[in-house]
Amino acid sequence: MDTIDSLAVATDNAELVRELLARVADKWTLLVIEALEHGDPVRFSRLQESVGGVSQKMLTKTLRQLERDGLVTRRVHPVIPPHVDYQLTELGRSLGEAVCGIWIWVEANAAAVDKARRAFVG
């Protein structure tokens, strides 16, 4: 049965990669990671400002997903008013570095893509 088990694991891995890519390759996820990339903990409200244009619902969902994936830690300080902050884990920081390439590319090529977009005749 070892052979069958191995195949099963391989199949699951392909699925895992696909699913993880779908979660990571997300607009809000990338923006949140960018906002946390310096490594220091950031509060929810500060994060919402920093990301810009994200609804509470989506920010909460994105952060919960990142927390669940072990990419972000969530700390709740039981004070009034409430204080919750988020910080990249080591795994999260490594993702931040991997994501850097896309970020740089987008910033470098946004103008060129926009130009192509305007010139495009469909």
Next chain:
Amino acid sequence: MDTIDSLAVATDNAELVRELLARVADKWTLLVIEALEHGDPVRFSRLQESVGGVSQKMLTKTLRQLERDGLVTRRVHPVIPPHVDYQLTELGRSLGEAVCGIWIWVEANAAAVDKARRAFVG
């Protein structure tokens, strides 16, 4: 008016970066770019197999968007049966390289993330 114009351009650039990121940071977009990364033209149907699990509708939409952004070229061969293929442009190939980091990270860390995910108690 130069100052105001410059500010307007700067504002638009920030918007352009955000919008482009939203289009690029998309599950299907990344998978399509991955499938085209070797540089050779690929047919629609082959692309659909290669990506796996994408509907015709979403694949068409993704390809049109990539074409519009100048990242992919679309060639129609007027033969029967029809033959349409897609190929990365130079800009598209540069994006492919930038995206490579995420792809490598996901493949390298999918198992670790899944482990964290299973161990997570929310």
Next chain:
DNA sequence: CCGAATCCATTACGATACTG
């Protein structure tokens, strides 16, 4: 045959209001 356009059910999203 291949790829695009259309209809329909499901889901995701954004804005608002409300709670601890």
Next chain:
DNA sequence: CAGTATCGTAATGGATTCGG
């Protein structure tokens, strides 16, 4: 302050149909 709940709208996928 940091969420949760709700609701209307938009995006998505599947099945089907159309066009060349």
